[in-house]
Structure formats: C-alpha cells, structure tokens
Amino acid sequence: MIVAAAVVKREGRVLLTRRLQGTHLAGFWEFPGGKVEEGEDPEAAVVRECREECAIDLEVVDVIEVAFHRYERKDVLLLFYECRLASDREVQHLGVAEHAWVLPSQLRDYPLPPPDERLVRKLQAGR
Numbered sequence: 001m002i003v004a005a006a007v008v009k010r011e012g013r014v015l016l017t018r019r020l021q022g023t024h025l026a027g028f029w030e031f032p033g034g035k036v037e038e039g040e041d042p043e044a045a046v047v048r049e050c051r052e053e054c055a056i057d058l059e060v061v062d063v064i065e066v067a068f069h070r071y072e073r074k075d076v077l078l079l080f081y082e083c084r085l086a087s088d089r090e091v092q093h094l095g096v097a098e099h100a101w102v103l104p105s106q107l108r109d110y111p112l113p114p115p116d117e118r119l120v121r122k123l124q125a126g127r
C-alpha cells in the first residue's frame with residue numbers, strides 16, 4: 001500500500017491532523033494524506049486527500065522523505081511531499097478529528113506514527 005502525505009508549512013509551522021476514532025492508529029496525529037488509489041499519481045493523491053479530508057488546496061513542491069513500515073496487518077510505503085497552500089481556505093475537519101499548526105520544535109508533543117520519525121528529525125533540523 002502506497003500512502004502520500006503532505007508537509008504543509010505556513011509561517012514556520014507545519015500542519016498536522018488527528019486521525020478519526022475507529023481508524024487504524026486512531027487518535028494519532030499525522031501529516032495529512034492517505035492511500036494512493038490504483039493507477040493514481042501519488043502527487044495527485046496527496047492533493048486529492050487533503051482536499052477531501054481538510055478542504056485545503058495544495059501544490060506539490062518536492063519529495064521530502066520516503067519511509068517504509070511494516071504494520072501488523074499491512075506494509076506501507078509512505079511518500080512525504082513538501083506542499084504549499086494554493087488558496088487561503090481554512091482547514092476544515094471533513095475526514096480528520098482536528099488539526100494543528102505546529103512549530104518543528106513542538107512536534108514531539110504530538111504522537112505521530114513510527115514511520116514519521118525520520119521526517120520529524122529532518123524538520124527539526126530545519127530541512
């Protein structure tokens with residue numbers, strides 16, 4: 001399973017969303033995104049997922065990190081894309097429980113899934 005997630009920066013902060021109850025890793029925070037569908041371009045997937053789940057419009061800037069993780073019931077290849085906001089629409093909670101704009105130095109206060117660890121370190125190193 002391929003997952004595309006967005007690293008959206010605004011005024012030195014990065015967007016995190018919280019997973020809905022009843023989903024895999026419920027309650028965890030994450031970089032918004034989701035599964036890439038069959039035949040879908042991962043960059044299109046991250047834009048689509050963020051529109052569906054948060055109502056924001058994004059433009060992909062670059063790939064920032066790749067991670068592979070073996071969960072108990074599935075293997076996940078995560079593609080993290082640096083994205084910029086393409087409009088000034090506010091984040092809405094369509095498919096997420098809540099959101100936060102977080103300073104890199106505060107990312108440790110938000111429980112993120114294990115495969116996100118290296119990305120967190122990169123962001124904290126200012127990259």
Ligand SMILES: Nc1nc2c([nH]c(=O)n2[C@@H]2O[C@H](COP(=O)(O)OP(=O)(O)OP(=O)(O)O)[C@@H](O)[C@H]2O)c(=O)[nH]1
Binds near residue numbers: 004024030035069078
């Ligand atoms: N969006 C996102 N997903 C992540 C991150 N880190 C990470 O391990 N994941 C995992 O990647 C998968 C994303 O899939 P998803 O959000 O479309 O859906 P899901 O598996 O809950 O969907 P499902 O219940 O329909 O099968 C989840 O298993 C999630 O735990 C992250 O930072 N952002």
